[in-house]
Amino acid sequence: MLKLFGKAISVEGIQAHRMQVSLTTQSNLPVPLRQGKAYLVKDGTIPPGFDHYIVFETRLKDLPEGAACTVLDAEFLYLDDQDVISLGQDGHVRSLFRANSPHNSILLTEQCNNYCLMCSQPPKRVDDHWLLNEAMETIRRIPRETESLGITGGEPTLFGDNFIALLRHIKNWLPRISLHVLSNGRRFADAEFAEKYASVQHPDLMVGIPVYSADPARHDYVVQAHGAFDETIRGILNLKRLGQKVEIRVVLHKQTVSALPELAEFIARNLLFVDHVALMGLEMTGFTRANLDALWIDPAEYRQELSRSVRILRAYGLKTSVYNHPLCLVNRDVEPNYVKSISDWKNEFAQECAPCTRKSECGGFFSSGIQHGYSQSISPFQ
Amino acid sequence: MSKFQPITCYTNQTSQYELLPFRFEALGDDDVVVTNAVGEFSFLPRPKLEDLVAHRLPPSDPYYSRLRAKHFLRESGDQAALELLALKTRTKYANLRNFTNLHLFVVTLRCDHSCQYCQVSRQSEDKAAFDMTRETAEKGLDIVFRSPNQAIKIEFQGGEPLLNFDLIRYIVEKAEKRNQTESRNLQFVITTTLALATDEMLEFCRDHGIFLSSSLDGPEDLHNKNRPRPGRDSHARFVAGLQRARDIVGYDGVSALMTTSPSSLGRVKDIIDEYVKHGFDGIFLRHLSPYGFALKTKSYQAYNVERWLEFYKEGLDYILELNKQGIRFTEYYSSLLLTKMLTANDPGFVDLMNPSGAGIAAVVFNYDGDVYASDESRMLHEMGDSTFRLGNLAKNTYEEIFTADNLLTALEDSFTSSVPMCSDCAFEPWCGADPVFHHAMHGDAVGRKPESEFCKRMMGASKYLLNIMRTDQEAEEIFMQWVNRC
Amino acid sequence: MTQKLELDAAVYSLEAVQKAAYRFIDRLTVLIHQEPGKVVCGIDPIAGRVIAVEHVIDDFKRELLDQQLRLKIKTETEPARNLILAYAFSRTGLQG
Numbered sequence: 025m026l027k028l029f030g031k032a033i034s035v036e037g038i039q040a041h042r043m044q045v046s047l048t049t050q051s052n053l054p055v056p057l058r059q060g061k062a063y064l065v066k067d068g069t070i071p072p073g074f075d076h077y078i079v080f081e082t083r084l085k086d087l088p089e090g091a092a093c094t095v096l097d098a099e100f101l102y103l104d105d106q107d108v109i110s111l112g113q114d115g116h117v118r119s120l121f122r123a124n125s126p127h128n129s130i131l132l133t134e135q136c137n138n139y140c141l142m143c144s145q146p147p148k149r150v151d152d153h154w155l156l157n158e159a160m161e162t163i164r165r166i167p168r169e170t171e172s173l174g175i176t177g178g179e180p181t182l183f184g185d186n187f188i189a190l191l192r193h194i195k196n197w198l199p200r201i202s203l204h205v206l207s208n209g210r211r212f213a214d215a216e217f218a219e220k221y222a223s224v225q226h227p228d229l230m231v232g233i234p235v236y237s238a239d240p241a242r243h244d245y246v247v248q249a250h251g252a253f254d255e256t257i258r259g260i261l262n263l264k265r266l267g268q269k270v271e272i273r274v275v276l277h278k279q280t281v282s283a284l285p286e287l288a289e290f291i292a293r294n295l296l297f298v299d300h301v302a303l304m305g306l307e308m309t310g311f312t313r314a315n316l317d318a319l320w321i322d323p324a325e326y327r328q329e330l331s332r333s334v335r336i337l338r339a340y341g342l343k344t345s346v347y348n349h350p351l352c353l354v355n356r357d358v359e360p361n362y363v364k365s366i367s368d369w370k371n372e373f374a375q376e377c378a379p380c381t382r383k384s385e386c387g388g389f390f391s392s393g394i395q396h397g398y399s400q401s402i403s404p405f406q
Numbered sequence: 407m408s409k410f411q412p413i414t415c416y417t418n419q420t421s422q423y424e425l426l427p428f429r430f431e432a433l434g435d436d437d438v439v440v441t442n443a444v445g446e447f448s449f450l451p452r453p454k455l456e457d458l459v460a461h462r463l464p465p466s467d468p469y470y471s472r473l474r475a476k477h478f479l480r481e482s483g484d485q486a487a488l489e490l491l492a493l494k495t496r497t498k499y500a501n502l503r504n505f506t507n508l509h510l511f512v513v514t515l516r517c518d519h520s521c522q523y524c525q526v527s528r529q530s531e532d533k534a535a536f537d538m539t540r541e542t543a544e545k546g547l548d549i550v551f552r553s554p555n556q557a558i559k560i561e562f563q564g565g566e567p568l569l570n571f572d573l574i575r576y577i578v579e580k581a582e583k584r585n586q587t588e589s590r591n592l593q594f595v596i597t598t599t600l601a602l603a604t605d606e607m608l609e610f611c612r613d614h615g616i617f618l619s620s621s622l623d624g625p626e627d628l629h630n631k632n633r634p635r636p637g638r639d640s641h642a643r644f645v646a647g648l649q650r651a652r653d654i655v656g657y658d659g660v661s662a663l664m665t666t667s668p669s670s671l672g673r674v675k676d677i678i679d680e681y682v683k684h685g686f687d688g689i690f691l692r693h694l695s696p697y698g699f700a701l702k703t704k705s706y707q708a709y710n711v712e713r714w715l716e717f718y719k720e721g722l723d724y725i726l727e728l729n730k731q732g733i734r735f736t737e738y739y740s741s742l743l744l745t746k747m748l749t750a751n752d753p754g755f756v757d758l759m760n761p762s763g764a765g766i767a768a769v770v771f772n773y774d775g776d777v778y779a780s781d782e783s784r785m786l787h788e789m790g791d792s793t794f795r796l797g798n799l800a801k802n803t804y805e806e807i808f809t810a811d812n813l814l815t816a817l818e819d820s821f822t823s824s825v826p827m828c829s830d831c832a833f834e835p836w837c838g839a840d841p842v843f844h845h846a847m848h849g850d851a852v853g854r855k856p857e858s859e860f861c862k863r864m865m866g867a868s869k870y871l872l873n874i875m876r877t878d879q880e881a882e883e884i885f886m887q888w889v890n891r892c
Numbered sequence: 893m894t895q896k897l898e899l900d901a902a903v904y905s906l907e908a909v910q911k912a913a914y915r916f917i918d919r920l921t922v923l924i925h926q927e928p929g930k931v932v933c934g935i936d937p938i939a940g941r942v943i944a945v946e947h948v949i950d951d952f953k954r955e956l957l958d959q960q961l962r963l964k965i966k967t968e969t970e971p972a973r974n975l976i977l978a979y980a981f982s983r984t985g986l987q988g
Contacts, residue, residue, distance in 0.1 A: 139410075141410060237475075238475035238476075239471035239472075239474060239475045240474065240475075240481075240484065241413065241416045241417045241418070241465070241471060241474075242413065242416075242471070244416040245411075245412075245413040245415070245416040248410060248411060250416065251483050253486070254483055254484055254485055254486045257486035257489075257490070258485060258486045258489060261486070261489055261490070261493070279413075286472070286475060290475055292749075292886075293446065293494075293748075293749070293750065294490045294493075294494070296749075296750070311410075314410075315410060318410075332879065332883070335883050335886075336883065336886060339883060339886035339887045339890055340749075340886065340890050341890050424968075424972065425965060425968050425969050425972075426969060426972050427965075427966075427969040427970075427972055427973040427976070428965065428969070429962070429965070430958075430961075430962070430965075432954075432958070443973075443976075455961070456961070459961055459964055459965060480972075488972070488975060488976055488979060489979065491976045491979075491980075492976045492977075492978075492979030492980040493980070495976060495977065495980040496980040496981065499980075830911065830959075830962050830966070
């Protein structure tokens, strides 16, 4: 697992409370482009003209006069050309964007109006507008040729018009990027808000919205919010009325798997017009660990329900993907919809996987799973 | 850390709920099936139904959540349920706007076959008496292009339409020429036994994208028995014609329909095998229609609906067996019903459309210029009953034809929502009115439902399908594939 | 021989009785008339169609209950039905 945030060994030359820097490893970068960039010292060469230098483990002696320097520990050695990080006066370092990763997403807020049993990013009731402002700045620094970007939370739509403004900002700065927003969809039940969202007219924008059960009571229980199901479904309908792309996301755990085929039928009958359905394995992080008894089920135990659900969705022509499952824990008939999906920075394999011959096709595990518990039923393909 | 609430906090605290519109029908003594207007269904033990209607079904009951998820009941905040029901209602009726897209041209009544159950054909060399003229065809085309529908399908019927291929050629070319300015989505179909198809005709079909709808009644002996022609070679000619049609027009350019004669009844597996053998991916286990010669010659009375249902069930079981072995093969009658049971779409099949598809989805131009509300209507006319004759191309205008009193009355009378028994039948959402059928059998467009063969057939088949879905998940998934195969 | 079935009008509405009778039109001839507080059915099997008369009449009684249930559902759900139809044909966009 990559270390995406932590503390620097030392920081200097940081004027504001925190600031963003774009990194480069290009020692021959034309001088006009050096301003406002931090040079990532990996091979010992120290070209002049940069405002800031990032070094590892120990401070270099022969830095250019007046240049600032931040010393990071070796766990941040993955940082590379065109990445964006945030540095705080207090030494806090956060990786905001990694240019060579296909899994970049921006955490827009930690506030949420759901309180999901298995939330991987437990919500906080604090005003975190600064995250939104930081995102606006990050967008300006992201390479223009970047292919995809995610917006996550918390619940990004809680920022209302400011969230819409961010989308416009992204469209203006990164018009060719494929944008994916994670939202609980409730805000879109407000037709006026849905219209504002649609009016951004982003050419490649999809919103991923969780639906956990065809039974409203069960969905509301999983997200710990009364009336959430109704708002979410009406939100999806409003978005589709406006021709927006919608993905339905279902996290699979003890509370959702037994009625998964009924949910698949519900989607097929009522929401046939959605663009994608993602069935996702449970991540052993955040609230999940607090609610483990209520949530944990070995994927080996719900293989049949998963297969039947995938077959139903497939029969109705719904584009369906199964994410976050070790390949050996799904039935063969699921394989056409199996996606090797876990974000690179939190993907690992278990010890038992060593002899497996299909590792290259497998999504493996969340690092959190390796750490906190995973299926005892995995069996390497030989 | 904040407290998480148990699921009981999210279930209905007051136990109050509102029923959403639904109907029910008994399945045996102990169970009922409940259905709603958009085709959704659920099985319930009878006491649960009584609890449901008496508002005493507890929220903790598994049937409660199922019925709520399927929109048979709602709690006070459930706004989405109404929106989804409305959306599906609109989808279901969307093809009402598709006014008249199928136009049948009966280009000749002459035929080389003399099938005993055939409704209208003539063995005759007299072209003048039984062929459609170019003048009549032109007038028919005028009506075709008056259709407000963007998609227009022209189907050539007979007799054996290939006996008047010159007229087909004429109509196709004229229609294409007019379409240069009309820009409709124009499709052509010829209904033919293929016995007389020459390479030249097939090449014309290829060049003009004409689809061939052919006939195959089963194995050679059965097919030839059903379809006598000089030389007793109907089956051999079909097989050769099919091969050439696939070579020239293309594999997907030709399909086959079968007719269930009394001799077919014991041989459903043979018939299906014959379809599989010739590489078809489905079969329509059709019942014999009560019109024309079929009724006159008593072929129709040769088997009743119970016997047909036996034939159908045996066939469907066998087809499911084939599917479970990995052979993708559809039974189309089931598929029509299942589409309404399992999706919000209406397949737009004239016989199962509500309001009736007659005169809305289809219009027939007979060889002599008479216009009918459906193919069955013209067969009824051949039997001396002209109720559904809407007019004549030589004498009547478009407006006169489509506002003919007998059309409007039949449509109105047959609208199932207002028909006795249909209006509270749980199977009505999957059914459709068939005014022509009921007129033929009972003398009025509604029919007396308890005595209706149509009704018995549809109810029998539906109950059988429900039972399969209830007991066999694999079969249910196969059905889901059928209804979504485009 | 005509069988007489007297039904409590407080439990069975005339409409439910008529509908049940219609459903049995192929098996039974049912003549219905009203008396104070009662709906009365005169039932005859159709000649040649009914073998076990008692059995058919039991079915008919069950049908009476079902029809009454159907009426109850219909009456209760009428406003929802109208609301759905109003929604369906007034709003625009999004259909299959």
